Amino acid sequence: KSLFSIIRLIPELVKIIKKENIEIVHARSRIPAWIAYFACKKTNIPFITTCHGYYKKHPFSYVMGLAKLVIAPSNSIAYHMYKDFRTPLEKIRIVPRGLDLEKFKFIPCEEKKNPPYCVGMLGRITPLKGHSYFLRAMAEVVKEIPDLKILIVGSAPKEKYKEDLEILAKRLGLGDITEFIPPVKDISSIMAKLNVLVLSSIQPEAFGRVIIEAQASGVPVVATRIGGALDIIEDKKTGLLVLPFDVQGMANSIIKILKDKDLATTLSKNAYEKVKKNYTLKNFAESTLKVYEEAISNFKILLIKLSALGDVILFTPTLKLIRKNFASNYKISVLVGEETKEVLLNCPYIDELIVYDFKGKDKGLKGIIRLACSLKERNFDILVDFQNNYRSHILGFLAGIPLRYGFNRKAGFFLNRRVPYSNMDRGPLEHQGRILNILGVEFREEELELWPTKEDELYIDEFLNSHWLSSHTSLVGINIGASSKWQTKFWPPQYILKLSQLLSKENLRVVLTGTEKDYFLATELIEKISGIKPINACGKTTINQLICLIKRCKVYISADSAPLHIACAVKTPCIAIFGPTDPKSHLTLRGNVILLYKNLACSPCYKKTCRTKKCMYEIDPKEVFEAVERILK
Numbered sequence: 001k002s003l004f005s006i007i008r009l010i011p012e013l014v015k016i017i018k019k020e021n022i023e024i025v026h027a028r029s030r031i032p033a034w035i036a037y038f039a040c041k042k043t044n045i046p047f048i049t050t051c052h053g054y055y056k057k058h059p060f061s062y063v064m065g066l067a068k069l070v071i072a073p074s075n076s077i078a079y080h081m082y083k084d085f086r087t088p089l090e091k092i093r094i095v096p097r098g099l100d101l102e103k104f105k106f107i108p109c110e111e112k113k114n115p116p117y118c119v120g121m122l123g124r125i126t127p128l129k130g131h132s133y134f135l136r137a138m139a140e141v142v143k144e145i146p147d148l149k150i151l152i153v154g155s156a157p158k159e160k161y162k163e164d165l166e167i168l169a170k171r172l173g174l175g176d177i178t179e180f181i182p183p184v185k186d187i188s189s190i191m192a193k194l195n196v197l198v199l200s201s202i203q204p205e206a207f208g209r210v211i212i213e214a215q216a217s218g219v220p221v222v223a224t225r226i227g228g229a230l231d232i233i234e235d236k237k238t239g240l241l242v243l244p245f246d247v248q249g250m251a252n253s254i255i256k257i258l259k260d261k262d263l264a265t266t267l268s269k270n271a272y273e274k275v276k277k278n279y280t281l282k283n284f285a286e287s288t289l290k291v292y293e294e295a296i297s298n299f300k301i302l303l304i305k306l307s308a309l310g311d312v313i314l315f316t317p318t319l320k321l322i323r324k325n326f327a328s329n330y331k332i333s334v335l336v337g338e339e340t341k342e343v344l345l346n347c348p349y350i351d352e353l354i355v356y357d358f359k360g361k362d363k364g365l366k367g368i369i370r371l372a373c374s375l376k377e378r379n380f381d382i383l384v385d386f387q388n389n390y391r392s393h394i395l396g397f398l399a400g401i402p403l404r405y406g407f408n409r410k411a412g413f414f415l416n417r418r419v420p421y422s423n424m425d426r427g428p429l430e431h432q433g434r435i436l437n438i439l440g441v442e443f444r445e446e447e448l449e450l451w452p453t454k455e456d457e458l459y460i461d462e463f464l465n466s467h468w469l470s471s472h473t474s475l476v477g478i479n480i481g482a483s484s485k486w487q488t489k490f491w492p493p494q495y496i497l498k499l500s501q502l503l504s505k506e507n508l509r510v511v512l513t514g515t516e517k518d519y520f521l522a523t524e525l526i527e528k529i530s531g532i533k534p535i536n537a538c539g540k541t542t543i544n545q546l547i548c549l550i551k552r553c554k555v556y557i558s559a560d561s562a563p564l565h566i567a568c569a570v571k572t573p574c575i576a577i578f579g580p581t582d583p584k585s586h587l588t589l590r591g592n593v594i595l596l597y598k599n600l601a602c603s604p605c606y607k608k609t610c611r612t613k614k615c616m617y618e619i620d621p622k623e624v625f626e627a628v629e630r631i632l633k
Contacts, residue, residue: 006034013039024048024292030055033063044403046295050095051077053206057084066400068381069295071095071288073207074228080204088377093291096231097207098284099275104188104216106272109195109264117195117258120151122187122210125162125180130200130224132168133247137200139172140251145258150178153190191217195264196257199223202244208232211239212279215271220264222253232279238271297329302380302401304335304392306356308483309543309562312340313569314428314588315386316347317446318436322384323349325441333378335395342543346451358391372398384439385415386432405435428586448569448588452544460541460548467535473509476628477550477567479558480522480538481514488580488610489559491619497525498621499557500534503628510534511553513546513563555631557624559616560586568593573631575624579615580605594627 013035016022025040026048027033033049040047050071055061064070065087072078072094081087119138123129131152142148150169156162162180169178184190187210191197197214199205204227211232214221221239223229233239240257242249257264277283303322305315322332333352334344341355354375356362362371368391376399383396385406393414396404408418419434433443469475480496482489500510509532512522516539526534541549550556550563551570558564559577564587567574573592576583582604583597597603598618605615 001031006031009035010038010042014042017043017045023296026050026292027067028052030061030063033067037063037066041402048291048295051081051206053077054080054204055085061085065091067091068379068402069093069291071291073097074231076204076227076230077206088379090377090379093287093294095284095287095291096279097209097212098279098281099209099212099216100281101216101276104191104213106216106218107192108218109220109261109268112195114195115145115147116149117145117147118149118151118193119196119198119254119258120153120190120194121198121200122153122190122213123199125152125154125156125165126158127161128201128203130202130244131165133202133245133250134198134200135165135169135172135174135178136247137198137250137254138174138178140248141254141258142174142177144255148177150174151181151190151193152178153181153184155183187213188217191219194219196254197221198250198254199229200244200250201226201229203227205229212275215239215268215275216279218268218272220257220267221271222250222257224250232274233271234274237267238274239267298331299326299329299381300331300333300379301326301382301384302333302335302354302375302378302396302399303350304383304385304387304395306335306337306358306387306389306392307340309340309343310560310565310586311428312336312343313448313450313562313565315432316343316449316569317429318386318432319344319347319349320446320449321436321441321443322439325439333380335375340543343450345544346453347449348451368395369398371395375399375401384435386435388412388421405438407435427584427588429588431585445588448565450544450547450566450569452547456542456544457548459545460552463537463540463545463549464535464552469509469535473507474554474632475511475552476503476508477511477513477553477556477558477563477572478534479513479556479561479563480525481518482559482561484517486560486580486608488605488607488613488616489561490613491559491577491616492613493521493525495617495619495621495624497528499624500525500529501531502621502625504529504531504534507532508554508628511537511549513541513549514538555628557628575627575631577616577619577624579603579613579619580607580610592631594631596623596627 024046025036027036028050047067048069049064049067051064062085065081065085070087070091072092073096078092078094121134138150169175197219201224207228211221224244225241235241240253242253305312331351334350335354335356338355338357344353372395380401383401383404385392388407388409390411393411397414404415405417406415407421409421412418419438429445436443503510512534519538522536522538547566550566550572553572556567556572556574560581564576568588575594576587578597583595596619598615600615603615
C-alpha cells in the first residue's frame with residue numbers, strides 16, 4: 001500500500017488489458033481502484049467500482065466514485081457516496097450481496113428445542129458493532145427469561161476490547177451464560193442454535209450479510225435502525241428494528257420474539273421469502289452482469305456548440321452524421337446557448353438539449369463551475385467540443401468527462417483527443433468534419449436542416465394575411481441587420497432603401513427581417529418608400545417563425561448572418577452579400593445561391609469596425625436587383 005506500488009503497477013495493468021482484450025475493469029477496494037482508474041484512462045476501458053464500506057472522507061477515497069458506474073450494496077452506501085464524495089446519482093447502481101441458499105438450512109422456529117433460548121451476535125468484535133449495548137440489553141432480557149444462552153461469534157482485532165467485554169459480561173451477571181466463539185467457516189451450524197440474532201451496530205454498516213444468513217436459516221433478527229439493515233429488514237414484517245444505543249428497546253424486542261412464537265414464526269417465514277427473492281447468489285451475479293452490460297453498451301455523448309445562431313444552423317448536418325454513426329445505445333446531448341436553443345428544440349438527431357445561459361444564471365466563473373457540476377452528474381462518456389474556446393474546454397475538463405475531443409487551440413490542453421487547428425481554409429461543414437474524423441465518423445456534406453412546427457407556419461400565415469399579401473404576389477425578403485458585434489457586415493441602409501424601391505416597381509412585395517433593434521430602422525426605410533410598402537417583420541418572429549417566413553420568400557437577400565443560413569437550409573433561393581468575412585469559410589453553396597463579394601486587397605479582413613466599409617459599399621443595389629431578376633427568371 002504505497003504510492004510507488006500504485007505507479008509501478010499501472011503500466012503492468014495496461015499490458016494485461018491490451019494482451020487479454022479486457023472489456024471491463026472492476027475494482028473492489030481503493031488501492032486497486034487507483035491502479036485501475038489510471039490504467040483505464042490510458043486504454044479507454046470502462047471502469048467500475050464496488051463500495052463495500054463507509055470510507056473516510058479523504059482524497060484517497062474519492063477514486064471509488066470516479067468510475068463510470070459505482071456499485072453500492074445498499075441505499076445507505078449509495079447515499080454515503082453521493083453525500084460525502086459527490087458521486088452523481090446517475091452513476092450509482094445498487095446491487096445487494098447474495099448468499100448460496102443451499103449452504104443454509106431453514107429451520108422453522110417451532111422445531112427448535114428450547115429452553116434454553118439462544119441469542120447471538122456474529123461479526124468482528126469491534127466497538128462499532130455495539131457489543132456492550134447488546135450485553136446490557138441481555139441483562140434486561142435475562143430478568144424476564146432466565147433460561148438463556150448468549151453466543152458472541154467473531155474475531156477480535158484488538159484483544160483488549162474483547163477482554164473488556166468479558167469483564168462486562170461478568171459484571172452484568174452474564175458470565176456463566178455468555179460464550180465467546182472464534183470465527184467459524186460453517187455459519188449455518190451457529191445459526192441452527194440461535195433463536196434470535198441481534199445486530200446492535202452503533203454506526204451504519206454497508207449491508208449486513210449476517211442478517212440474510214440468519215433469515216435464510218429461519219432465525220428472527222433484531223437490528224438497529226441504521227445502515228444496510230434498513231434495506232433488508234421491514235420492521236415488524238421481516239424483523240424488528242430498534243434505535244442505536246436503545247438498550248431497553250433492544251431488550252423488549254428480543255423478549256417479544258422469545259415469548260411470542262407466532263410472531264417469531266411470521267417474521268422468519270416472511271424474511272425467508274424475501275431472501276429467496278432478493279438476496280441469492282444468482283440475483284447478485286445477474287445484477288452485477290447487468291451493470292457490466294450497461295457499462296459496455298450504453299454511452300453518453302455531449303456535443304458543445306455555444307456559438308451564435310448561424311453557427312448552430314451550420315452544425316445541423318454534423319448532428320445528423322453523428323446520429324447515423326452512433327447506434328441507439330448512445331445517448332446524444334447537446335449544450336447550446338440560451339439564445340440559440342430554439343433551433344434544436346425539435347431536432348430528431350439528439351436525445352437531450354442542455355442550455356447554457358452565460359449572460360444570466362451561468363455567468364462568470366461561478367456559473368461555469370455550477371454548470372460543470374451539473375454536467376458531471378449526468379455521467380457523460382464522451383465530449384466532442386465543436387466550440388473550441390476556453391470556456392468549452394474548461395467545462396469538459398471540470399465535468400470529468402473521460403474522452404474529450406476537439407481542436408488543439410487556446411485551452412486545448414484540457415482535451416485528451418486533439419486535432420491540430422488550422423484557420424478556416426475550408427467550408428464550414430468540412431471544418432467540423434476534421435473533428436468527426438477522429439471520432440471515426442467519415443465526413444460527407446449533408447443538407448442543412450431545420451425543424452419548425454405547424455404552429456410556427458400558422459403564425460406566419462396569419463402574419464402575412466394581416467399585411468394583405470395576396471397569393472399571387474411574390475415575396476422578397478431582405479435581412480437588414482447582422483450581428484451587433486460586426487458593424488462591418490451591415491449593408492448600407494440607403495442601399496436597402498434603393499433596392500426596396502426597385503423591387504416595389506416590379507410589383508414584388510418586400511419583407512424586411514431583423515431583430516427588435518432593427519425595427520425602428522425598418523420603419524424609417526418603409527416611410528421613405530413610395531408605392532407598395534414593405535412588410536416590417538423585424539423583432540416580430542421567433543427563430544422558428546422566421547424560418548417559416550423565409551421559406552415563403554421567392555428570394556432572400558442577406559449579409560453574412562444566421563438568416564442567410566436559414567435560407568440555405570429551407571432551400572429558398574438567396575443572394576449572399578459578403579464583405580469582411582471569407583465566404584469560402586462561412587457559406588455553404590448548396591442550392592440556388594448567388595454570392596456577391598468584392599475580393600478587395602484587404603479582403604477578408606475580419607475586422608469588426610472599419611472607417612470606409614468599402615467592401616460592402618461596392619456592392620451596388622442595381623447589382624443585387626439584377627441578381628434577384630436572374631433568380632426569378
